Amino acid sequence: MKKLLIAGTVVTLVLAGFVSLFASASPDGLESVLLTGCETTDGEITGGSCVLQAAGEHEIGGVFADYGIAFLDNEILGASLAGVLGVLLTLGVATGLFRLLARGKQPAPTDDARA
Amino acid sequence: MDDLALHIPTDVIDGPTSLGFALLAVLGVGWCTVAARRGLDERLVPLAGLATAFIFAAQMLNFPIAAGVSGHLLGGALAAALLGPWLGALCVTVVIAIQALLFADGAVTALGLNVVNMALIATFTASGVLALALKVLPRTRWGLGAAVFAAAIVSVVAASAGFVLQFWLGGEAVGQSLGAMTAAILGTHVLVGIGEAVITAGAVTAVAVARPDLVHALRGTPLARPATTLKDAA
Numbered sequence: 001m002k003k004l005l006i007a008g009t010v011v012t013l014v015l016a017g018f019v020s021l022f023a024s025a026s027p028d029g030l031e032s033v034l035l036t037g038c039e040t041t042d043g044e045i046t047g048g049s050c051v052l053q054a055a056g057e058h059e060i061g062g063v064f065a066d067y068g069i070a071f072l073d074n075e076i077l078g079a080s081l082a083g084v085l086g087v088l089l090t091l092g093v094a095t096g097l098f099r100l101l102a103r104g105k106q107p108a109p110t111d112d113a114r115a
Numbered sequence: 116m117d118d119l120a121l122h123i124p125t126d127v128i129d130g131p132t133s134l135g136f137a138l139l140a141v142l143g144v145g146w147c148t149v150a151a152r153r154g155l156d157e158r159l160v161p162l163a164g165l166a167t168a169f170i171f172a173a174q175m176l177n178f179p180i181a182a183g184v185s186g187h188l189l190g191g192a193l194a195a196a197l198l199g200p201w202l203g204a205l206c207v208t209v210v211i212a213i214q215a216l217l218f219a220d221g222a223v224t225a226l227g228l229n230v231v232n233m234a235l236i237a238t239f240t241a242s243g244v245l246a247l248a249l250k251v252l253p254r255t256r257w258g259l260g261a262a263v264f265a266a267a268i269v270s271v272v273a274a275s276a277g278f279v280l281q282f283w284l285g286g287e288a289v290g291q292s293l294g295a296m297t298a299a300i301l302g303t304h305v306l307v308g309i310g311e312a313v314i315t316a317g318a319v320t321a322v323a324v325a326r327p328d329l330v331h332a333l334r335g336t337p338l339a340r341p342a343t344t345l346k347d348a349a
Binding site for chain 2: 001004005008009011012013015016019020023024025026027028029030031032033034036037038048049050051052053054055056057058059060061062063064065066067082083086087088089090091092093094095097098099101102105
């Protein structure tokens with residue numbers, strides 16, 4: 001189990017911190033349909049009319065807004081770091097919440113010595 | 116706008132609809148919390164945490180699906196296959212909440228909409244398709260892979276149908292008719308679903324080969340040895 005968890009965590013960190021830098025920058029399935037009818041240049045709406053024009057700014061924003069680090073000028077480093085921190089944060093929050101939820105529950109009897 | 120945005124943003128769906136789905140999300144996630152506790156033990160906690168982090172990471176990996184359009188993993192099928200629908204739905208909910216609260220991805224007011232589509236609809240649809248498909252398909256690596264593949268595609272299209280319903284109730288079609296938009300949403304999400312299916316089938320079969328006991332969909336039974344013909348074909 002430990003080996004699988006360590007391997008899985010490393011793979012996940014590499015995906016978020018490195019592979020994500022090569023992800024497609026095109027709008028996703030939902031966003032592209034919401035953009036239908038508008039003309040865009042570099043992802044910026046420049047004319048026409050579409051559903052997404054109604055969309056407002058995000059309510060909170062935040063340090064990690066848009067998967068970057070607000071105070072870092074280097075965008076690539078920011079994106080990579082935001083991915084890594086996001087994974088660690090998600091791992092921590094999810095593990096913590098699930099641990100709380102499992103509190104007081106005994107593991108089901110198992111003959112699996114590897115667990 | 117040259118930013119990574121993956122989910123329903125602010126003001127695309129009106130207030131009453133967003134509120135209605137927020138209530139639905141609270142009820143659904145609450146029910147999942149109660150049901151997930153029944154099947155949860157401490158041994159599963161680290162795996163559930165890792166699955167959640169993996170879904171967060173995989174959602175960042177947009178892959179091209181057509182000219183100028185990308186797709187990304189939603190994760191409901193992966194979570195359902197590995198952890199079951201209740202715990203799986205909680206994993207996806209945690210991801211969506213973190214994205215909305217810290218990464219400015221998906222409006223806070225749209226949390227209910229996004230949670231219902233991706234955490235509840237996708238996960239439970241995937242779980243249903245998976246259970247049905249595994250009744251018909253052999254419990255081999257390939258049978259499981261095919262079942263997960265089908266479950267993933269259907270789950271993504273079902274999640275997008277959830278958005279279509281929300282948009283019918285509380286959205287305003289601009290620049291295209293509601294019918295054209297519905298067709299476009301469902302159509303592009305068939306393509307997104309194929310990408311989701313490839314990733315999910317790969318990840319789940321990889322875990323199933325190493326540790327079949329960690330794949331909820333197999334319900335404690337190990338994978339059958341593939342028939343020789345299948346092995347030869349591979």
